[in-house]
Amino acid sequence: MTTEATLPSTSASPTARQVWTRTRGIVLAAVLLLAAAVAIAAVRSGERHGVLDPRAADPYGSRAVAELLADRGVSTRVVTTLDEARAAAGPDTTLLVAVPDLLTHGQQDALHSATADSGGRTVLVAPGGWSVERLAPGVVADPATSLDSALSPDCALPAARRAGSADTGGIRYTVTHPGSDECYPSERLPTLVRVPAASGDGDTVVLGAPDILYNDTLDKQGNASLALQLLGSRPHLVWYLPSLSDATAADPDEQRDLFDLLPSGWLWGTLQLFFAAGLAALWRARRLGPLVPEKLPVAIRASETVEGRARLYRKAGAHDRAANALRSTTRTRLAPLVGVPVAQAHAPEALLPALSAHLHDHGDGQTLHSLLFGPPPGDDAALVSLADQLDALEREVRRS
Structure with missing residues (x-):
């Protein structure tokens, strides 16, 4: 009777245990990064719920300023469509546009046509380069933002002089429109601009930061005084919260690039990630140089x-x-x-x-x-x- 010997396996393929040992560090880092991203997104979404909404009482809402205006006889109405905002424009109305950069160029042109000769006031909250030149001709957004939050008025605008220092530091502007009031400068560029209308008593106020409207910062500096004066000059306040679901936003002739929709912080963050990945690749790369002989730990027949x-x-x-x-x-x-x-x-x-x-x-x-x-x-x-x-x-x- 003979027995057949079984040869040991000489497979060169790594086992599941070896694969897990080699990749567990990368997998763990990816899981931690994903969990941190989800946690940050959840916290930020919770913090920013109802941002600049006059009905929201959370820190980034604007219910406090709406109630103070109501005590002074100014009614506040919230609209979410362009048609409602255009219909509400008039000499006895202040139209506040919460996030102008959400409007398409077609919507911006239509809104400017409705407010230019209405005789009322239009307040643009932190408009960037995408929207400010169409909604307030003669005003251009500067790429560099203000590093200081609280600024001094340093202008002749009565509302700014009465309010004093306020948290207007944000987007800075270059103004070419004659007769404009340039207030709260940061490095000689204003963060609040009032552009008078070409005809009538209307005007457009460009506000470089929304801080003076937040519930959390309304009682800081002269924020409350400045907000009440800018929004309370007319008996009616129409608070326009642009919405992506607005039917007028669907413009087949206009397409926004992906980079236009991303905040500048995301672009800088992506660049930093690429830089970190390059450093990690250099750190983990093999050292260049001549081959070094190494004795085998065992003798192989x-x-x-x-x-x-x-x-x-x-x-x-x-x-x-x-x-x-x-x-x-x-x-x-x-x-x-x-x-x-x-x-x-x-x-x-x-x-x-x-x-x-x-x-x-x-x-x-x-x-x-x-x-x-x-x-x-x-x-x-x-x-x-x-x-x-x-x-x-x-x-x-x-x-x-």
């Missing part, structure tokens, strides 16, 4: 190496490579035996005549050429037969 490579050849079906290795090694060993330099061992015109002469009657030139330089075998059986024939040829040359 030649038979194991041959067996491992043979299994790889068999798994890949590389009969041509295996046959080429066998023939090349045989030619290298036969060349010194028949008086041919090793450098010419792989040249048929040098090896075959010497080999035929050495074998005398046993050497057939055509057979030897097919055996030592022929085409690769087509299957495993032909490869085994080729190995046996090469072995027999070498034994015969050594014996003769």
Whole structure:
């Protein structure tokens, strides 16, 4: 009774445990980054719920200023569509546009046409370069924002002089419209601008930051005084909260680029991530320099190496490579035996005549050429037969 020995597995593929050990650091970092992003998004969304909404009592809402205006006889009405905002424009109305940059260019042109000669006041809250030039011609947003929040009025506008210092630091503007009031400058550029209408008693107020309208900061500096004076000059206040669901926002002739929709902070954050990734790549990259020999921790027998490579050849079906290795090694060993330099061992015109002469009657030139330089075998059986024939040829040359 015989027992068949089971050879140990020599697979070069990493196991699941090895893969997990190598990648667990990256996976853990990705999970932590994702969890931090979700947590920050949840906190920020919770903090900013109802931002600039006169009905919201949270820190970034504007319910406090609406109630103070109501105590002074100014009614506040919230609208969310462009048609309602245009219809409400009039000489006895102050129209506040909460987020002008959400309006498309078509909406901005329509809103400016409705308010330009209405005789009322239009208040634009923190308009950027996307909207301010259309809603307030002659005013251009500066790319650099103010680093200071609380600023001094430094202008002749009565409302600003009575309010004193206020948290208007935000977007700065360059003004070319004649007769405009430029207040609360930061590095010589104003953060609050009043542009008078070309005809009538109306005007447009450009406010560089929304801080004076927030519930959380209304009682700071002269914020409450400035907000009440800017919004309480008419008996009616229409608070326009632009909405993406507004039907007038769908303009087939106008397309905004993705970068126009992203805040500038996201672009700088992405650039910082790319910079950090580059530094991490340099840190983890291999050191450049000459190869350094290293002793193996254990001695590997030649038979194991041959067996491992043979299994790889068999798994890949590389009969041509295996046959080429066998023939090349045989030619290298036969060349010194028949008086041919090793450098010419792989040249048929040098090896075959010497080999035929050495074998005398046993050497057939055509057979030897097919055996030592022929085409690769087509299957495993032909490869085994080729190995046996090469072995027999070498034994015969050594014996003769």
